[in-house]
Amino acid sequence: MDIYQHFRKEELPFIQQVEDWKRQVNTIYEEKLTGFLDPREQQIVASVVGQDETVKFEFFGGVPFAERQRALLYPFYEQAEERRFQIELFEVDYARKFATINHRDVLGALTSLGVKRDLFGDITVSEEVLQFFAAKEVADFVRLNFTKAGNTPVQLIHQPLSKSVRSKEEWREETGFVSSLRLDVVIATIYRLPRSKTKQYIERERVKLNWRIVDDPSTLVKVDDVISFSKKGRSKLMALENRSRKGRLRITYGRKTL
Structure with missing residues (x-):
């Protein structure tokens, strides 16, 4: 095969x-x-x-x-x-009373240092802690150069992996109807947008399907596929159900919540 x-x-x-x-x-x-x-x-x-x-x-x-x-x-x-x-854990320390740092701030700070995305792992953001994993081969470089996230000064604290915190991830399930499983059609339903706009977003490479940028609106979405929509969050096609009397397909999808 x-x-x-x-x-x-x-x-x-x-x-x-x-x-x-x-x-x-x-x-x-x-x-x-x-x-x-x-x-x-x-x-x-x-x-x-x-x-x-x-x-x-x-x-x-x-x-x-x-x-x-x-x-x-x-x-x-x-x-x-x-x-x-060969994985290292870093905790980000900063003045929480005066600033808030989110996932995007940490991601942006790391990429601005020239660190490739495959050299750092999950970024965990919670009310109590902000952590991220990095490959050992870039750990020293990151520790010396990661001094700011967004506009906020930070200090990195090296921690053993036993101190890692896993944030709870949940999918908020909803249902909707689509005329087909084209990517632009599915996104229009999930994010409640006109199909003409979702087509433009896709062609401008603002949408990822299964962690890969897709620029073809006609790409078909399958069950368990994960959609990442820039600035609009992540969603997942969970199930296909029966068609309505008008021939529209009922889908169950999840929107990511933390």
């Missing part, structure tokens, strides 16, 4: 990269540690490596059930201890 038929065309370069990683481990019996992968990339790694007898894989993002995780591909006779994932 051709494994490529199960994935979208734009995912093929990453699939080929995973195949190269697998081949490398299988050939020279040395581990391959990836950067932080989004959930879709994790699915691809799991599918490509599969039940191989000589190459094994594990995921870890610094905390159980992290969204972004590093993958470790390793020979079958080794073990995937947490230390091998």
Whole structure:
């Protein structure tokens, strides 16, 4: 069976990269540690490596059930201890009485330093704590240069992984009707926008489907697909139900809440 038929065309370069990683481990019996992968990339790694007898894989993002995780591909006779994932935890300290720092501020601060997105993992924001995970190879650089988030001065405190906090993530379920499962149609229903506007947003690359920018409004959305809409939040198609008398398809979707 051709494994490529199960994935979208734009995912093929990453699939080929995973195949190269697998081949490398299988050939020279040395581990391959990836950067932080989004959930879709994790699915691809799991599918490509599969039940191989000589190459094994594990995921870890610094905390159980992290969204972004590093993958470790390793020979079958080794073990995937947490230390091998090379992950550091930082806590952001700042004057909470005078300022508020959100997820976008931290993300912007890290990317403005030139740190690639796959070198830092989940960012946890709560009333009590603000933390993020980073790859060990950039930890010293981040600690020395991350001095401001937004317009707020900050101080980074290195913490052991045992001090990590996992924010509770929930999906608020709602239902709606769509004429088709085109991306622009689904988004128009979920975010209650005119279809003409959602088409423009997609073409301007403000929408991601399964963590990948999509610029084609006719792209079809499938159950469990995750939609990220710039400045409007994240949603997920959870289920398809019966069609109405007018032929419109009833969908159940989730809007992300914290």
